[in-house]
Amino acid sequence: MSNKTRYFVAVTGAILVIGLGTGIVASYMGLPVSVFTSAAGPEELEYVPADAAVVAYANVRDVMNSQLRQRFREMEPGQDQKNEFEEKTGLNFEQDIETVVAAVLPKGNLASKPQDAFLILARGRFQAARLEALALEHGATVTDYQGKRLITHHDADRNDTADDDMAVGFVEADLIAFGSANTVRAAIDARRDNRNVVANIDMMRLVNELDNANAWAVGRFDAIAGQSGLPTEIASQMPAITWFSAAGHINGGISGVLKAETKDEASAQNLRDVLKGLLALAKMQAGNQPGMQQLADSLILSGDGKNVALSFQVPTEVFDVLEGLAKGRKAVGAIQ
Amino acid sequence: MSFWQASRRVFDLSLGEMLWSRRTIFMALVVGGPVLLAVIVKVVELFGMSALRVNGQRVAGFGVFGVMIWMLFLRFIVPVLGVFYGTALMADEVEDKTITYLFTRPIPRGAVLVGKYLAYLACTGLVVLPSVMIVYFLLVPPAAIAGSFVALVTDLGLLGLGLAVYGAVFAFVGAYFKRPLVIGLLFAFGWEQVVLALPGYLKQFTIAFYLQSLVPHAMPSDGVASILQGMFRESPPIGVALAWLLAYLVVFLYMATRVVERKEYVLEQ
Numbered sequence: 213m214s215n216k217t218r219y220f221v222a223v224t225g226a227i228l229v230i231g232l233g234t235g236i237v238a239s240y241m242g243l244p245v246s247v248f249t250s251a252a253g254p255e256e257l258e259y260v261p262a263d264a265a266v267v268a269y270a271n272v273r274d275v276m277n278s279q280l281r282q283r284f285r286e287m288e289p290g291q292d293q294k295n296e297f298e299e300k301t302g303l304n305f306e307q308d309i310e311t312v313v314a315a316v317l318p319k320g321n322l323a324s325k326p327q328d329a330f331l332i333l334a335r336g337r338f339q340a341a342r343l344e345a346l347a348l349e350h351g352a353t354v355t356d357y358q359g360k361r362l363i364t365h366h367d368a369d370r371n372d373t374a375d376d377d378m379a380v381g382f383v384e385a386d387l388i389a390f391g392s393a394n395t396v397r398a399a400i401d402a403r404r405d406n407r408n409v410v411a412n413i414d415m416m417r418l419v420n421e422l423d424n425a426n427a428w429a430v431g432r433f434d435a436i437a438g439q440s441g442l443p444t445e446i447a448s449q450m451p452a453i454t455w456f457s458a459a460g461h462i463n464g465g466i467s468g469v470l471k472a473e474t475k476d477e478a479s480a481q482n483l484r485d486v487l488k489g490l491l492a493l494a495k496m497q498a499g500n501q502p503g504m505q506q507l508a509d510s511l512i513l514s515g516d517g518k519n520v521a522l523s524f525q526v527p528t529e530v531f532d533v534l535e536g537l538a539k540g541r542k543a544v545g546a547i548q
Numbered sequence: 549m550s551f552w553q554a555s556r557r558v559f560d561l562s563l564g565e566m567l568w569s570r571r572t573i574f575m576a577l578v579v580g581g582p583v584l585l586a587v588i589v590k591v592v593e594l595f596g597m598s599a600l601r602v603n604g605q606r607v608a609g610f611g612v613f614g615v616m617i618w619m620l621f622l623r624f625i626v627p628v629l630g631v632f633y634g635t636a637l638m639a640d641e642v643e644d645k646t647i648t649y650l651f652t653r654p655i656p657r658g659a660v661l662v663g664k665y666l667a668y669l670a671c672t673g674l675v676v677l678p679s680v681m682i683v684y685f686l687l688v689p690p691a692a693i694a695g696s697f698v699a700l701v702t703d704l705g706l707l708g709l710g711l712a713v714y715g716a717v718f719a720f721v722g723a724y725f726k727r728p729l730v731i732g733l734l735f736a737f738g739w740e741q742v743v744l745a746l747p748g749y750l751k752q753f754t755i756a757f758y759l760q761s762l763v764p765h766a767m768p769s770d771g772v773a774s775i776l777q778g779m780f781r782e783s784p785p786i787g788v789a790l791a792w793l794l795a796y797l798v799v800f801l802y803m804a805t806r807v808v809e810r811k812e813y814v815l816e817q
Contacts, residue, residue, distance in 0.1 A: 217564040224674040231681035235697035238690070413694060420689045 253410075253419040256313040256333045259389060259399040260409040264331075266316040266431030267409060267419070272309045272336075274426040279464040283531065300346060302339040309336040310386075315409070317395060318435050327378065331391040331399055340382050347380070357381070358400050364393050418457045418471075425459035425468070433472070452479040465531065469523040471515070480518045487513050487522060504530065551662075554655035558663025559670075566671040571632060575672070578628060579679045582620050586612075586686040613687045613696075617703050621680065622759055626707060627736035629672045630714025635728035637664040637719050638808060645815045658805035665719050665801065672711050677704055702762070709793055710759050716797045717755065720804035723811070755796060758789040 213221075253269070260267055275281060298304050313333040344354055344363060352365040364379040379393040381400060389399045402408040409415055418430040433453040452475040460468030474480040491511050498508035510525035549557075566572070589612055638661060641647035650660050684700050714736070721735070722728040740754045751757040761783040784792070 213560050214564050217567055220567060221670075221674060224678045227678035227681055231678075231685065232701070234685075235693060235700060238693040239697045417689075 253416070253422075254311060254313060254335075256311070256335060256387065257410050257419075258403045258406075258408050259333055259383060259387075260313065260315045260331065261317060261398045261402045262407050262409055262412050263318060264315040264409050264412075264415070264431075265318045265435035266429060267415065268314045268429035269427065270312050271426040272305075272312055275462050276306050278426075278462045280462055280466070280531065283535065302342045303336075308338070309334055311335045316431065316436060317398070328392050328395065331389065331395045333383075333387060333389050333399070335387045337386065338382070338388055343380070357397055358404055360400055362393070362396065414455065418455060421471075422457065422459045425461050427462060428457065428459035430457040431455070434475075452476070453483070465528050466526040467510075467524070469521055471519065471521045474518050474520065477518055480515065480520050483520050484513060484515065487520065504533075506530070549655055551656050551659050554659035555663040555666065557655070558650075558660050559666045562664045562667035563670055566633070566667055571636070572671075572675075574632065575629060575675055578625055579675050582616050582625075582683050583679050583686075585616070585620075586683040590686050613684055614699075616683060616687075617680070617707075618763060621676070621703075621707055622710060622763065623756070625676065626710040626759075627714055627740070627756070629676065630711060630718050631729065631732035631736050633668045633672060634715045634718025635722035635732045637661060637668060637722050639722045639728050642813055642815065647813055648815070651813075657809045661719060661723065661805050661808045662801070665715060665804075668715050668719075669708075669712060672715070673708055676707055676711065680704060680707060706759065706762050709762075710755070713755050713759075713793050713797045713800075716800040716804065720800045720807065723804045723807040752792075755793070758784065758792045758796075761789045762786060 253267075256269075257267065303309075311334070315331045315333075317329050317331060340361065344361070347363045347365065348354065350365070352363050355362050355364065361382045362379055363381075364377045366377045377393040379391065379396040381389040381396040383389050383400060383403070389396045391399070415430060419428075422428050422430075433456045453472045454475050455473040457471045458468065460466055472480075472483065474483060491508075491513060494511065495508040498504040506527045507524070507530050510523075510527070512523045513521070514523070515521040638647070641650060651657060680700075680703060688696055717735075718728070718732045721732050725731050740756045743750045743754055744756055744760075783789075
């Protein structure tokens with residue numbers, strides 16, 4: 213065997229060994245998403261604790277600028293309430309908020325104490341000093357936690373402990389975290405200790421699959437269903453879904469895809485059968501209404517193995533129908 | 549010299565010859581295609597777009613890798629390499645009129661074929677399997693590696709088995725027939741493709757039928773041929789498929805060895 217051949221064998225063999233070695237390490241020890249590539253999803257995910265059951269994201273700026281939003285703008289209620297809020301806080305939702313990330317943390321009982329389970333991270337332009345002054349006026353306290361300003365408010369009417377205080381943390385110059393004081397502290401710790409949802413391989417796998425969506429949600433269905441306090445009769449009838457994701461793109465219309473991963477292939481097949489029946493019913497009900505017919509036709513059921521996916525597209529024609537109905541009601545109201 | 553020692557000597561000699569022959573350029577082009585495709589998919593995804601969509605749904609990472617294993621490696625690259633290398637094991641020596649030099653050595657004739665066959669396996673395996681590995685790491689996001697690694701190992705094993713079985717069949721074709729390349733191409737891209745799309749038992753006389761049943765990825769349903777095949781698809785159990793593939797391998801390799809040992813090769817002047 214010549215040296216040239218030996219080198220070739222060594223190089224190709226090394227590629228195989230390195231590849232297999234990486235795979236074995238990833239299988240047994242897990243591989244953070246940050247290895248090789250930047251993490252999928254928004255940067256705010258670094259503030260979401262690793263045990264989050266659901267993570268949702270909305271690009272508020274995109275949605276606010278969408279044709280759909282512009283279309284329904286004139287039907288919104290008066291500006292008086294909005295102006296009052298803006299005067300007090302200096303915050304204009306339409307112009308100042310860029311993105312919002314919400315997370316559900318499986319702590320305590322979701323049904324009886326929902327405030328403990330939610331974390332909201334909003335990115336945008338905030339006047340921290342103004343918000344702080346307003347909070348102090350209303351009896352809030354301002355503290356520092358890990359070098360971040362934390363405004364906490366205790367509801368005197370409730371007999372809750374200090375742990376249940378609601379809090380707003382200014383975690384970055386353009387990012388605030390909102391939730392119970394414990395949750396906001398957990399968010400700051402998650403980023404500092406690098407123990408956040410970005411290291412949750414299953415969750416990030418779903419986030420990574422999202423494409424061209426300006427609003428989405430992914431999570432463990434069984435984790436929230438178990439804590440939602442549903443009656444046993446209903447809970448036992450629910451499909452055995454483990455993971456779910458919903459992603460949508462809003463512009464002129466709305467398009468999106470709902471995905472579910474079940475605990476086994478039989479459950480997935482059952483779910484597909486149920487959805488097939490519902491789709492057939494929807495198509496029958498859509499009748500001759502052009503917009504609804506188009507919506508019904510856009511529903512596509514797919515998936516194999518343990519996966520079920522339903523994609524949809526709400527066309528502009530559906531909103532034409534809704535807009536017509538809303539304008540008709542307004543006109544009737546004006547005549548009366 | 550024993551049969552296996554002789555095979556080892558032929559293997560050493562043939563591996564270098566195979567790796568640095570003109571045929572390797574062809575192999576590099578064939579195997580480089582999927583790597584290039586994976587790079588393009590990666591670049592497209594880096595720009596926030598999706599390279600492949602089925603029913604309006606994004607097919608990402610491991611899904612694209614699965615499609616590549618199905619459509620490119622198992623259905624094209626493995627049979628094509630099997631045909632070009634397998635049929636040439638003995639036919640090249642006959643064509644170059646160098647077979648006399650091998651047969652005048654004090655080694656069993658069958659060892660020549662077995663040594664060359666092992667060199668073919670090493671040569672194609674060392675090119676195809678690393679390219680699959682590169683395609684995998686280009687397409688599959690790090691977060692999905694843990695969940696899909698077993699499927700990758702299955703794929704690598706399957707491709708190795710495919711190369712071995714196709715190689716054995718075409719080694720026999722190359723040793724027995726006068727125009728082995730034409731017969732090999734007709735078998736791989738004529739007989740196998742047609743019979744797989746037809747209902748009935750004839751598909752049991754193909755290699756692709758058994759290989760397909762072992763693929764850990766779902767069959768893509770976006771092509772007319774795949775839909776047709778899916779309609780008539782009967783998957784044999786894994787054990788049965790493996791047993792048939794091993795039987796093909798052993799029987800054809802044995803037959804090829806017997807042919808080489810008994811056949812009188814008449815060199816054209």
